[in-house]
Amino acid sequence: MTHPVLNFLAIAAYAAVGLLLAARLGRGEAAAGAARTSVLAGVLAAVAFHGWILYTDLQLGPTLNLSLTSAFSLVAWVVACLYLLASLYRPIDNLGVVIMPLAALTVLVEWAWPSELPIPMASRSQAIHIVVSFLAYALLCLAAVQSLMLLAQESRLRRKQAGGFVRALPPMQTMEDVMFEMLALGFVLLSLTLVSGVFFSEHLFGKPLPLTHHVVLSALAWVVYGVLLLGRWQLGWRGRQAVRWTLGGFALLVLAYFGTKFVLEVILAR
Structure with a gap:
């Protein structure tokens, strides 16, 4: 099932956060205060859109769709979620420079090349x-x-x-x-x-x-x-x-x- 709007929003949110972090990292500025809050809010929006896509795409009746592109996207979503949670307790904000673009790429790949591999639960x-x-x-x-x-x-x-x-x-x-x-x-x-x-x-x-x-x-x-x-x-x-x-x-x-x-x-x- 394709979700053009959700896919676009997830990719845009991931890309925006990645670009924001890259710009600050290039200037040697650590995200803090309102800037850090905006980064975390952007990540939260991205994983929410991404999670909505996965919720419908991974379900194939009584089975779970774990094809290559779906599994790739699912791992990226879990990484993004853990990154968001860990950022609240550990100084790992800058990892988003790598994680956010990769997560956006997985959404794009799954959107462009959807596939199905039903796994019985x-x-x-x-x-x-x-x-x-x-x-x-x-x-x-x-x-x-x-x-x-x-x-x-x-x-x-x-x-x-x-x-x-x-x-x-x-x-x-x-x-x-x-x-x-x-x-x-x-x-x-x-x-x-x-x-x-x-x-x-x-x-x-x-x-x-x-x-x-x-x-x-x-x-x-x-x-x-x-x-x-x-x-x-x-x-x-x-x-x-x-x-x-x-x-x-x-x-x-x-x-x-x-x-x-x-x-x-x-x-x-x-």
């Missing part, structure tokens, strides 16, 4: 498994974006260029602490996703989780994040080393879900 446990998995992906996506901001900040400081957008960023220690908070919570949710996936598969298909590309890559991502968190706890990993492991784990997750879905739905047309 066998039980409440299956629904919980799906919710937890999307929350895990969303949190680890936020951590990946935070790591990119941290990398840019460190690169500028290494070259003794503390002006520009660096002035709008929190101290590096704060940036790292927030990133590892996201990683730790995302790792817990990813662990629950893998464990619940085993039980769900055995309940639905009568056998443990099969060793598909999706499962293997997700397990590898779990190992990468586990090693990173252990390295942080035991060896004090930080800076570029932490960024590399964060981005490596997220790349595996992207390949695990969207990579396999792209191959199956687009290349193999299944």
Whole structure:
């Protein structure tokens, strides 16, 4: 089902917030006071329009539409929602420079290339498994974006260029602490996703989780994040080393879900 007006409003709201944040970041100004309130209000409007679109597009009678474009859009919406909530408690406003345009892109892609892949909802446990998995992906996506901001900040400081957008960023220690908070919570949710996936598969298909590309890559991502968190706890990993492991784990997750879905739905047309 297409929603031209809602799609346009969601894309416009995401784009407006992204442009506002980019302009302030370029001037080295952190959003505060009325400016910050307007940013949060814009994000709230965007996720509301986006959520309305998803509410109707994801439902296919008794099944759930989790095609490539729909799942892509759903993950972006969850990321935007978590970004909005986390912005109330943590200094992550600047992540919107990346998150908002990507969310707008997912709405546009789903609007331009709608597709359907009905997934039967066998039980409440299956629904919980799906919710937890999307929350895990969303949190680890936020951590990946935070790591990119941290990398840019460190690169500028290494070259003794503390002006520009660096002035709008929190101290590096704060940036790292927030990133590892996201990683730790995302790792817990990813662990629950893998464990619940085993039980769900055995309940639905009568056998443990099969060793598909999706499962293997997700397990590898779990190992990468586990090693990173252990390295942080035991060896004090930080800076570029932490960024590399964060981005490596997220790349595996992207390949695990969207990579396999792209191959199956687009290349193999299944």
